[in-house]
Amino acid sequence: MPGPNKLRNTGCPVTFALDTFGDRWSLVIIRDMLMKGCRTYGEFLESSERIATNVLADRLQALEASGIITKSQDPENRRRVLYRLTPKGIDLAPVLLEMALWSGKHDPNTAAQKDFLDRIENDRDGLVEAFRARAMERDQTG
Numbered sequence: 001m002p003g004p005n006k007l008r009n010t011g012c013p014v015t016f017a018l019d020t021f022g023d024r025w026s027l028v029i030i031r032d033m034l035m036k037g038c039r040t041y042g043e044f045l046e047s048s049e050r051i052a053t054n055v056l057a058d059r060l061q062a063l064e065a066s067g068i069i070t071k072s073q074d075p076e077n078r079r080r081v082l083y084r085l086t087p088k089g090i091d092l093a094p095v096l097l098e099m100a101l102w103s104g105k106h107d108p109n110t111a112a113q114k115d116f117l118d119r120i121e122n123d124r125d126g127l128v129e130a131f132r133a134r135a136m137e138r139d140q141t142g
Contacts, residue, residue, distance in 0.1 A: 020066050021092065025051055025059045030068065030089060031096055034131050037138065039082045040074075068092070085135050093131045097124060 010016075021027060028049050032038040038047075044056055051059075060083060063069045068089040074080040097120045104110050104117040119127055 017095075021063070021068060023059070025049075025055055026063055026068075027096070027099075029056075029059055029063065030085070030092055033069070033083065033085050033089070034093055034096060034135070037134065039084065039138065040080060041083075044083075063089070084138070090132050090135050093128045094124065097127060 021030065028047060028051065029038075029044055032044060032047055036043075038044055041056065041060070044051065044060075045053065060069065060071070064071055064083075067086055069083050069085055071081050071083050074082050100112055101117060101120045104112040104120075
């Protein structure tokens with residue numbers, strides 16, 4: 001994934017998006033933050049996709065450099081770092097929901113629950129707002 005200074009300047013919005021967050025691992029990290037509430041390095045490592053530690057470190061750094069996430073010291077455990085989505089990162093919620101909906105329709109082995117897919121179809125805006133509210137709540141609670 002190119003860093004923020006290495007983005008292709010083609011003017012194409014799809015290219016910009018893919019250059020910013022388009023690799024598999026970045027999207028998995030963003031998904032885990034939005035949908036699972038992951039905030040620590042260890043929580044990301046527990047993902048079922050089994051990301052390698054060097055890849056995780058690289059993607060977290062790239063997402064931070066792109067303004068998608070921020071990191072800060074955990075006030076309760078100074079040795080631990082907490083990662084949070086920025087407003088720019090939270091704005092990716094509709095993108096991930098659309099990807100989940102598309103996959104739910106076309107992947108015969110999808111693990112997506114039917115009620116979750118139905119909620120995306122019927123209350124996409126409400127679901128996005130729930131993710132946004134949860135992310136803001138986590139920011140206020142530390």
